[in-house]
Amino acid sequence: MIIDGKKIAAEFRERLKERATSLKRRGIEPSIALINAGNDPASAIYVSNKQKLAAEIGIASTVYKFDDDVKGNELANLIKKLNADKNVHAILLQSPLPKNLRFSEFVNLIDPNKDVDGLTLVNQGKLFAGEPNVIPCTPFGVLHLLQTVREDISGAYAVVLGRSLIVGRPLAQLLLNNNCTVAIAHSRSKNVPEICKTADILIAAVGKPRLVGKEFVKPGAIVIDVGINRILGSKKIVGDVNFDEVREVAGAITPVPGGVGPMTVAYLMSNALDLAYRHAGI
Amino acid sequence: MIIDGKKIAAEFRERLKERATSLKRRGIEPSIALINAGNDPASAIYVSNKQKLAAEIGIASTVYKFDDDVKGNELANLIKKLNADKNVHAILLQSPLPKNLRFSEFVNLIDPNKDVDGLTLVNQGKLFAGEPNVIPCTPFGVLHLLQTVREDISGAYAVVLGRSLIVGRPLAQLLLNNNCTVAIAHSRSKNVPEICKTADILIAAVGKPRLVGKEFVKPGAIVIDVGINRILGSKKIVGDVNFDEVREVAGAITPVPGGVGPMTVAYLMSNALDLAYRHAGI
Numbered sequence: 269m270i271i272d273g274k275k276i277a278a279e280f281r282e283r284l285k286e287r288a289t290s291l292k293r294r295g296i297e298p299s300i301a302l303i304n305a306g307n308d309p310a311s312a313i314y315v316s317n318k319q320k321l322a323a324e325i326g327i328a329s330t331v332y333k334f335d336d337d338v339k340g341n342e343l344a345n346l347i348k349k350l351n352a353d354k355n356v357h358a359i360l361l362q363s364p365l366p367k368n369l370r371f372s373e374f375v376n377l378i379d380p381n382k383d384v385d386g387l388t389l390v391n392q393g394k395l396f397a398g399e400p401n402v403i404p405c406t407p408f409g410v411l412h413l414l415q416t417v418r419e420d421i422s423g424a425y426a427v428v429l430g431r432s433l434i435v436g437r438p439l440a441q442l443l444l445n446n447n448c449t450v451a452i453a454h455s456r457s458k459n460v461p462e463i464c465k466t467a468d469i470l471i472a473a474v475g476k477p478r479l480v481g482k483e484f485v486k487p488g489a490i491v492i493d494v495g496i497n498r499i500l501g502s503k504k505i506v507g508d509v510n511f512d513e514v515r516e517v518a519g520a521i522t523p524v525p526g527g528v529g530p531m532t533v534a535y536l537m538s539n540a541l542d543l544a545y546r547h548a549g550i
Numbered sequence: 551m552i553i554d555g556k557k558i559a560a561e562f563r564e565r566l567k568e569r570a571t572s573l574k575r576r577g578i579e580p581s582i583a584l585i586n587a588g589n590d591p592a593s594a595i596y597v598s599n600k601q602k603l604a605a606e607i608g609i610a611s612t613v614y615k616f617d618d619d620v621k622g623n624e625l626a627n628l629i630k631k632l633n634a635d636k637n638v639h640a641i642l643l644q645s646p647l648p649k650n651l652r653f654s655e656f657v658n659l660i661d662p663n664k665d666v667d668g669l670t671l672v673n674q675g676k677l678f679a680g681e682p683n684v685i686p687c688t689p690f691g692v693l694h695l696l697q698t699v700r701e702d703i704s705g706a707y708a709v710v711l712g713r714s715l716i717v718g719r720p721l722a723q724l725l726l727n728n729n730c731t732v733a734i735a736h737s738r739s740k741n742v743p744e745i746c747k748t749a750d751i752l753i754a755a756v757g758k759p760r761l762v763g764k765e766f767v768k769p770g771a772i773v774i775d776v777g778i779n780r781i782l783g784s785k786k787i788v789g790d791v792n793f794d795e796v797r798e799v800a801g802a803i804t805p806v807p808g809g810v811g812p813m814t815v816a817y818l819m820s821n822a823l824d825l826a827y828r829h830a831g832i
Contacts, residue, residue, distance in 0.1 A: 391677055394671060396677070447738040463748075
């Protein structure tokens with residue numbers, strides 16, 4: 269079974285549109301501030317895509333653009349201003365920042381109740397403590413996909429390959445909070461295929477093209493591929509999973525593209541709406 | 551091999567005394583504030599023991615005692631006062647609080663740079679992010695014991711049984727930050743003995759007397775028992791591990807009592823000294 273992230277995300281976006289409409293009926297205009305500091309070309313595309321999706325859902329968005337030579341205090345002042353602005357419900361700081369500015373320093377200036385990516389220390393601490401406030405978008409999207417295949421993941425043995433701050437670590441916490449038995453493996457792990465092969469749920473989030481072959485996968489397991497790897501010299505995108513090989517063994521699998529990717533941006537909008545609802549006290 | 555926590559902790563305390571002396575030579579009197587709110591009899595004993603150990607190490611301690619009817623704002627005001635007091639380097643809020651007061655609310659009033667237990671959301675977030683500020687005492691003590699047996703735990707497969715906020719979760723993060731492959735199993739997990747039996751390092755922190763039998767343990771594994779269970783109708787304390795049975799299989803094992811326990815309180819003092827050093831900028 270192939271998990272059709274594109275279709276699932278499209279259905280999810282319809283529900284988000286209804287939630288946005290419902291907010292507007294109550295006189296609240298949900299809104300997100302997108303901060304794009306620096307001239308990274310990929311960031312420009314990401315921010316533009318987020319703006320388009322916000323428009324589709326019915327969320328007002330404003331892009332705050334700075335050049336590479338932006339001063340730290342300009343950025344800090346903008347964040348403080350947006351924190352104080354009652355009409356702004358969600359703030360996104362696009363990564364990476366220009367080289368002289370530390371991302372973690374500035375993201376932590378965002379009010380945790382406007383931190384749409386769930387990347388502030390307070391929100392990470394709350395996720396860690398099992399009382400999440402804002403759940404990072406990719407892990408949230410992965411959970412959604414999992415639950416389309418297996419409604420109750422409680423007690424399942426999940427192995428997360430990769431320990432990044434935006435995917436592996438928060439995803440492991442989220443699965444733990446949902447009562448999975450959770451293992452995290454990474455670049456320093458040994459016997460990785462054997463460890464993965466006992467998993468009911470296998471999540472690949474390491475950024476290594478087609479690393480996960482069928483020797484990693486227990487027959488019938490659910491395999492979620494978070495990898496987005498561009499093949500050098502081509503426009504082709506591949507995941508961390510050797511899809512053609514693993515689909516023969518897995519019970520369910522996400523493709524790349526068309527798996528986790530569409531869910532991630534949808535959850536950015538879902539988080540923004542959650543924050544707007546919460547702000548309104550409804 | 552039995553890991554003698556009592557002896558290792560005694561050696562560690564000697565190093566702590568030297569660190570305290572060294573601070574005093576520089577004109578800094580390391581100090582900890584112990585807040586004991588409520589009339590819980592066990593808390594009174596714990597706080598008294600902490601005070602005695604602080605005196606032994608050479609850390610000044612002050613106990614702030616409130617009765618069960620303490621008002622939230624009294625407690626909050628005290629914490630704010632201690633945060634602002636430059637002569638106080640570490641603040642401990644003894645758990646539990648009286649029933650009408652939420653522990654998480656008050657512990658989060660503590661300045662993260664004085665949070666000696668590492669329980670504020672900011673410090674939990676930092677541990678989670680792999681950039682720890684203050685590491686909770688029991689996990690820190692467990693790591694110390696592990697490293698007396700196996701200096702480099704990188705790449706080892708560690709299974710943590712239990713997902714509590716003060717042991718299981720932070721310990722899993724700490725082991726992950728030290729490059730272990732880490733699994734967390736808990737009350738909702740299935741096939742727990744099989745999962746544990748693949749571990750190079752097995753940590754039991756579930757609070758179930760003698761749960762872990764030899765069928766949980768790979769021959770040669772390091773077994774750390776964090777459990778402290780009182781047997782009803784007796785004064786005997788037992789761990790989560792069936793010691794007599796597991797010692798025949800394990801490569802190394804901690805006893806209860808005399809294993810993790812003595813390390814936990816020693817690390818409370820170690821954290822207090824770290825905070826005092828940091829406060830002094832040395």
